[in-house]
Amino acid sequence: MPGHIEDRVKAAVLEVQEYVRLCVTTARAATSRPFYRYDFVEQLDSIGVGSLTVVVLTGLFTGAVLALQSGISLDQFGAREEVGRLVGASMVKELGPVLTALMVTGRVGSGIAAELGSMLVTEQVAALRALGTDPVRKLVVPRVLAGLLMVPALTAISNGVGMIGAWFIAVAQLRVASSVYWNSVWYGLYMEDVWMGLLKPFFLAFVIVTIACHVGLRTSGGTQGVGRATTRAVVAGSVAVLAVDFFVTKLMIFVLY
Amino acid sequence: MSDTSPDPPAPTAEEVLEGEKAPVVVFDGVSLAFDDRVILKSVSFALLLGHTKIILGASGAGKSTILRLILGLLKPDAGVIWVNGERVDGMSERELMRVRADIGMVFQEGALFDSLTVRENVGFKLFEETKMPLAEVNRRVEEVLGFVGLLEHIDKMPSALSGGQRRRVAIARAMTAKPRLLLYDEPTTGLDPITSTSIDAEIIKLRDLERVSSIVVTHQLRDAFYVATHEAVADNGAVRIEQADRSKCEEAEFLMLRDGEIVFEGNASQLRAERDPYLLTFLS
Numbered sequence: 001m002p003g004h005i006e007d008r009v010k011a012a013v014l015e016v017q018e019y020v021r022l023c024v025t026t027a028r029a030a031t032s033r034p035f036y037r038y039d040f041v042e043q044l045d046s047i048g049v050g051s052l053t054v055v056v057l058t059g060l061f062t063g064a065v066l067a068l069q070s071g072i073s074l075d076q077f078g079a080r081e082e083v084g085r086l087v088g089a090s091m092v093k094e095l096g097p098v099l100t101a102l103m104v105t106g107r108v109g110s111g112i113a114a115e116l117g118s119m120l121v122t123e124q125v126a127a128l129r130a131l132g133t134d135p136v137r138k139l140v141v142p143r144v145l146a147g148l149l150m151v152p153a154l155t156a157i158s159n160g161v162g163m164i165g166a167w168f169i170a171v172a173q174l175r176v177a178s179s180v181y182w183n184s185v186w187y188g189l190y191m192e193d194v195w196m197g198l199l200k201p202f203f204l205a206f207v208i209v210t211i212a213c214h215v216g217l218r219t220s221g222g223t224q225g226v227g228r229a230t231t232r233a234v235v236a237g238s239v240a241v242l243a244v245d246f247f248v249t250k251l252m253i254f255v256l257y
Numbered sequence: 258m259s260d261t262s263p264d265p266p267a268p269t270a271e272e273v274l275e276g277e278k279a280p281v282v283v284f285d286g287v288s289l290a291f292d293d294r295v296i297l298k299s300v301s302f303a304l305l306l307g308h309t310k311i312i313l314g315a316s317g318a319g320k321s322t323i324l325r326l327i328l329g330l331l332k333p334d335a336g337v338i339w340v341n342g343e344r345v346d347g348m349s350e351r352e353l354m355r356v357r358a359d360i361g362m363v364f365q366e367g368a369l370f371d372s373l374t375v376r377e378n379v380g381f382k383l384f385e386e387t388k389m390p391l392a393e394v395n396r397r398v399e400e401v402l403g404f405v406g407l408l409e410h411i412d413k414m415p416s417a418l419s420g421g422q423r424r425r426v427a428i429a430r431a432m433t434a435k436p437r438l439l440l441y442d443e444p445t446t447g448l449d450p451i452t453s454t455s456i457d458a459e460i461i462k463l464r465d466l467e468r469v470s471s472i473v474v475t476h477q478l479r480d481a482f483y484v485a486t487h488e489a490v491a492d493n494g495a496v497r498i499e500q501a502d503r504s505k506c507e508e509a510e511f512l513m514l515r516d517g518e519i520v521f522e523g524n525a526s527q528l529r530a531e532r533d534p535y536l537l538t539f540l541s
């Protein structure tokens with residue numbers, strides 16, 4: 001059925017076009033007045049503080065399991081003391097940013113899509129426009145900015161907690177001395193890794209929040225549509241996180257190393 | 258048009274717009290289709306300053322669509338729309354904000370912001386989009402909530418209100434910034450007769466005391482006729498709703514939509530005298 005395929009391709013192209021348009025309007029709105037400060041602060045709280053528990057738990061267990069697994073592998077080379085180096089570098093470069101981003105997608109992306117979606121189907125977005133408020137400024141910009149600020153912070157926390165989780169395992173199970181572990185973490189981290197770990201979350205945050213806003217603001221089909229939008233925000237957001245992570249990594253390796 | 262005699266000088270556009278009978282909303286040959294479903298077919302009408310337009314029509318006839326077009330929330334496929342002397346079809350969102358500043362809209366389901374309290378909902382426009390001092394905004398919010406009789410609910414969330422109360426909050430929100438044009442989308446649908454009548458009274462009061470032009474979309478004929486045939490009279494402090502005289506009744510025009518076209522346009526007595534079978538089924 002070529003007609004059917006053609007329709008789907010057209011719909012996909014249109015979707016991407018609308019997404020890019022939203023990103024451009026958001027960027028423009030973020031750099032001009034008015035700015036809704038209270039909404040921004042509220043989003044800092046709901047995105048940042050709200051995600052703290054999930055992110056801490058994720059980081060802790062990821063670090064711990066990483067230490068367990070790499071302990072076994074390192075034993076084969078008799079290099080058990082190097083566990084800190086391995087855990088530190090993998091947390092900071094990859095697992096911290098990506099897992100934090102995935103958790104934030106699940107928690108925040110779904111929430112944003114559901115909230116904006118239900119505002120759309122109950123005409124609250126139309127009401128905003130009728131009252132002279134630009135929905136992009138009022139709803140999208142505060143969320144994107146809060147995401148850009150909080151996701152890197154959450155990632156840093158996740159990295160730290162992950163290393164602590166790995167330290168537990170290293171000391172309690174692998175019988176590596178505390179000082180040896182922390183030394184190996186410290187010397188295993190190169191500046192390039194840190195840069196990569198710090199920059200990635202900005203890209204991931206932008207993608208997560210803009211996709212969630214885009215999906216939410218294109219909700220159709222009543223309450224059922226809100227449910228679908230939520231699912232789509234999480235699925236599209238997660239895939240995008242992994243894809244963007246790959247391309248950003250590639251770009252940064254090219255630029256930094 | 259071909260009249261070239263100089264004696265009655267033709268009024269300029271500005272004079273017309275500032276005059277007693279200024280057109281507030283003009284639709285000229287407006288058409289709109291969603292995909293290939295035609296909703297409006299070359300619809301034309303005009304609403305004059307201080308007058309009321311009552312739009313009737315079956316569900317799905319395009320009544321809400323007309324209101325969305327006036328606000329610029331939708332764009333027509335063809336035709337021209339003027340609101341307060343400005344052409345809104347094809348206006349950018351930024352320019353539309355200026356036009357919308359003078360319009361209040363009561364959405365069909367209220368569309369109250371459910372994360373905000375009644376106070377924040379009603380004062381939204383003044384809180385967010387003006388530099389008015391907080392105390393003054395609060396005073397205005399209390400004033401309009403008193404107007405619709407909901408002052409004691411000011412700090413509740415919309416979800417804690419009944420359907421009729423929500424509708425009245427929506428009316429209060431629409432009037433807070435003192436717009437010159439108010440659009441009501443089925444303000445009384447699904448409400449009991451007593452609450453409906455009190456909402457009708459709000460519409461009449463705004464129209465007659467504040468000279469707000471209004472468009473009322475409804476399929477409740479009882480309310481439509483009530484709004485069309487009553488007027489508000491200020492009587493040293495108290496406001497009474499009375500049977501309006503003939504000339505006042507002329508100022509409320511009915512407009513019936515069917516299959517995207519206007520099938521009736523006229524005042525209450527003309528509508529009552531109508532013998533068209535479709536209109537009769539609607540009226541009975």
Ligand SMILES: Nc1ncnc2c1ncn2[C@@H]1O[C@H](COP(=O)(O)OP(=O)(O)OP(=O)(O)O)[C@@H](O)[C@H]1O
Pocket residue numbers: 291296314315316317318319320321322323365
């Ligand atoms: N965004 C949209 N996309 C597609 N079709 C739409 C859209 N909005 C409205 N319609 C269609 O346009 C028609 C007119 O809708 P509208 O909301 O104006 O009806 P209405 O006269 O207000 O009806 P009701 O009395 O039930 O509120 C409906 O048939 C509806 O299905």
Ligand SMILES: [Mg+2]
Pocket residue numbers: 320321322365442
């Ligand atoms: Mg409607």
